[in-house]
Amino acid sequence: MEENNNIKRLIQLYFGKRFSRSGRILFGRWLRAEDGMKEKTAALQNCWEESVTDVTEETLEDWDGLLRCLQPETVFQQTVLSFQRKLKYAAVIALMLLTGAATFFATDRLKPARHVEMAELFVPYGKSRQVILPDSSRVWVNAGSLLVYPKDFTDAETRTVYLTGEASFAVQKDKEKPFIVKTTYLAVQALGTLFTVVSYPGDSCTSAILEKGSIKVDVRSDEHQSEILKPNEQLIYSHTAHTVTVQPVDASLYRLKRSGYLIYENVPFSLLMSSLERRFNVTIHYNSQKYAGESYNVKFAPHETLEDVLNVLHQLVGIHYKIKENVVFIN
Template sequence: MANKTIHTLISKFFGNDLPEAVRCAFGKWFVGGTHQQEKEEAMLELWEQVPAEADGRTIQELNKLHDRIQINSRPAVRQSIYRRMVRVAAILLLPLIGAASAYLIMQHEPNVLEPAWTECFVPNGERKQITLSDGSEVWLNSGSLLVYSAKFEGSQRSVYLNGEASFRVAKDLEKPFIVKTGHMEVEALGTVFNVEAYSDSELTIATLEEGKVRVDTDMEKGEPIILRPDEQVVYNNQLKTISKVIVDAGKVLQWKHGYLTFQGASFDYIVKTIERRFDVTINYETGKFAGRSFTMKFRPDEGLNQVLDILKEMVNGLNYRIKDNIIYIN
């Protein structure tokens, strides 16, 4: 796994308010024996990106960390861990203290992790299909993480998603299938649907192609939303707004086959999708494109330059240049 992917994983998942099962599963991978050098380098890179020096609050947080180490770690490792933390204190961003402390403590306390969950992470620029133990088929889009039980024991089949996935659910009337995200839960018995829930987006979107699903959000509890084929619910977790619209669900799910399809999408949304698809970073002035929406479709064989050229045709005055893996739009 590329170091950039490790960097993205750490910065995306630490500090976010994610379900406990997701944190445990990610922690299991994070402190595991694979990609150890890349993890260390990614942590160091994150630390070195922070120009601020340690202040009173940083030291206070480090003292809290020290207390945690005293409680959770064996005596032989306490001082070693704390010395490592103090050594990088001057370049620690406060949210990263949580990441660093979890990393260092879990290195010595692996039993705190839940072994019953499995995770599947798909890096930017890739897509992946997996089959769950109940026979349900899942397509995962670029930059997505799915956490699921290996056996689906209990009264329901719950999976946790950060990113975008398409589900073809195996029927089991006694065990409902539930997709949980940071702001939405989608429940189905036997159906085909799509859920988009990236942690860096304010939108969580559920789209139904076949069957019927029930959608709940983290707003104040009310009547759940029932979706029927070709219906889509869009939840804005910042504005706390919900809308239900009619769409062509088949087109929404075409990303599984390599298509990029946008129906009335904002420029910000298009940019983030391109970043994940082609594993690039795009720098641009958000305000210049606010309030506009675009409908367009790109074939699987169209590369990054072709996509950008079409954007250039559609957006008056847009120009771009590419340097290394960064795209500058002006």
């Protein structure tokens, strides 16, 4: 049941335009994967039933073309859809076209030259997960994040994974196959190291933090030279200013974060609230202008509840709040 809810939420997030271009590409890979196909199909049908969309012969042609992209040829030839079923899913394709999904099927620059079976891990709000990759590298994936990776690195030249959200990586050494984490704006390469990448949709920046070893960080727009980070350094790329900043940081704090701590150092109120929304699976309403321009430093233990956190913020910042089910109102 939880897995079905995760699939529904991921598809709802997509149609709600919550993903960046890279996120849409990752969504496309996840949608094409065979795992959970029955549940994905049911969720897409539910999207159609809740929408009002006109279906034309041109839409049906788009549907047939999309099937050829989604499935291997042998599978497509064995798939026989009734005209009525085509109508239903063609409506979903129309929704995808309206939300820009056609771009990642037509221009997926991340698509490998050969077929690679991909696995995906979507972590909903209020959760965190650990996963062991095929090369025995360990990944801690934070709430509201999507990680897509090959099920087998054997024949690949690199060990490339794709991230939307936040994750920490403990990478196994393999000099012949560099380990690369790709996000919308950054490509982070490591040979054997421990680091964190933060790349949430909607955030104003993407960052990479190094705890051990060495990583090379490239801005994917090729506007900047590669940066080599040393332990206890953080690279921040601004999405709006297109600037790169490297600064010292206490990387040991990220070890505590993997243990469940919430740690904020010089973060704006908006990022603090976004993080709490992901951690506690709530929606927080507040006056963004009232708290603009201020930075906050605070730490919360793993056992502290949402109300504990808000009480601390009340004492430190002076906020007044009201909780109604899974919605928080801050005055």
